[in-house]
Amino acid sequence: MVEYILLLVVAVSLVLTFYNSKAFQRLFGEQGEVAQNIKSESEFSYRHAFVRGKPPVDIPIQRDITEHPSYKDLASGETRFFGPKDPYN
Numbered sequence: 001m002v003e004y005i006l007l008l009v010v011a012v013s014l015v016l017t018f019y020n021s022k023a024f025q026r027l028f029g030e031q032g033e034v035a036q037n038i039k040s041e042s043e044f045s046y047r048h049a050f051v052r053g054k055p056p057v058d059i060p061i062q063r064d065i066t067e068h069p070s071y072k073d074l075a076s077g078e079t080r081f082f083g084p085k086d087p088y089n
């Protein structure tokens with residue numbers, strides 16, 4: 001029993017040492033590089049409707065929401081959202 005407790009203490013201390021290291025915090029901390037990269041990629045993809053570095057050839061970056069590729073399919077001219085079948089009286 002004592003051996004297992006000591007083994008558990010050693011394992012926990014190794015995990016805490018690794019977690020508190022500067023290298024781990026630089027990559028995965030609150031302002032870590034991994035989190036910042038994910039954040040910037042998500043914001044860019046949401047805003048421009050394509051992944052950074054892989055822009056569609058036929059769709060330029062639009063600032064007008066009525067022509068934005070995430071709202072309107074430029075090939076068919078229809079929006080990607082649904083509406084009523086018949087106009088409301």
